[in-house]
Amino acid sequence: DAKTTQPPSMDCAEGRAANLPCNHSTISGNEYVYWYRQIHSQGPQYIIHGLKNNETNEMASLIITEDRKSSTLILPHATLRDTAVYYCIVRPRGGKLSFGAGTTVTVRA
Amino acid sequence: GAGVSQSPSNKVTEKGKDVELRCDPISGHTALYWYRQSLGQGLEFLIYFQGNSAPDKSGLPSDRFSAERTGGSVSTLTIQRTQQEDSAVYLCASSFPLAANEQFFGPGTRLTVL
Numbered sequence: 001d002a003k004t005t006q007p008p009s010m011d012c013a014e015g016r017a018a019n020l021p022c023n024h025s026t027i028s029g030n031e032y033v034y035w036y037r038q039i040h041s042q043g044p045q046y047i048i049h050g051l052k053n054n055e056t057n058e059m060a061s062l063i064i065t066e067d068r069k070s071s072t073l074i075l076p077h078a079t080l081r082d083t084a085v086y087y088c089i090v091r092p093r094g095g096k097l098s099f100g101a102g103t104t105v106t107v108r109a
Numbered sequence: 110g111a112g113v114s115q116s117p118s119n120k121v122t123e124k125g126k127d128v129e130l131r132c133d134p135i136s137g138h139t140a141l142y143w144y145r146q147s148l149g150q151g152l153e154f155l156i157y158f159q160g161n162s163a164p165d166k167s168g169l170p171s172d173r174f175s176a177e178r179t180g181g182s183v184s185t186l187t188i189q190r191t192q193q194e195d196s197a198v199y200l201c202a203s204s205f206p207l208a209a210n211e212q213f214f215g216p217g218t219r220l221t222v223l
Contacts, residue, residue, distance in 0.1 A: 034211070042216065043113075043200050043202075043214030043215055043216055043217055044152065044200070044202075044212075044214050045214070046211035046212065046213070049211065087151070087152075096142060096154045096157050096165065096168075097142070097144075097152070097154065097202075097212060098154060099144075099151040099152035099153075100151055101151050102151060
């Protein structure tokens with residue numbers, strides 16, 4: 001019962017920014033937006049999370065709309081190694097993760 | 110430091126046999142999760158341990174599945190009388206308790222039931 005909606009797939013050119021959208025229109029006030037990714041044959045990897053403010057770390061930036069009903073993960077300079085399935089998840093801090101189908105991102109040279 | 114480790118990395122078993130999968134969480138992480146991922150599917154939550162609290166077993170698909178966490182550290186997921194539909198990658202994750210930012214995942218155990 002994932003609470004998020006993501007496009008099933010997207011392509012991105014190497015070196016360009018990749019903008020991954022996520023809709024979470026039923027998000028509750030105490031729920032955070034988390035992003036994970038899963039590279040083929042590996043376990044999921046945490047990317048970033050936020051509550052209502054935009055966040056940035058060494059991997060990505062997270063832009064959350066003011067009404068918190070949607071967000072965008074930005075990979076500033078996509079590389080071939082960023083090819084993976086990206087999952088947008090909403091949950092209270094410390095709760096279990098409910099993974100949907102995610103977005104399959106293919107970075108092309 | 111060491112990450113989450115799981116063993117075995119691969120397990121092939123015959124239908125009807127019991128299997129045990131092991132997870133060693135990151136030292137100091139009191140929260141431990143089990144998930145499974147069938148081929149081409151997303152992750153499915155199975156069970157969650159947090160400290161000495163009663164585990165959240167809401168994701169276990171049947172009573173053939175059980176899990177223990179001894180001493181607040183190592184966890185074992187047991188599947189009894191395995192079925193072919195149990196074939197999947199079983200992933201373990203650990204984190205600090207409620208104040209945690211993220212879950213750290215192990216490499217998974219690929220279970221194949223013939």
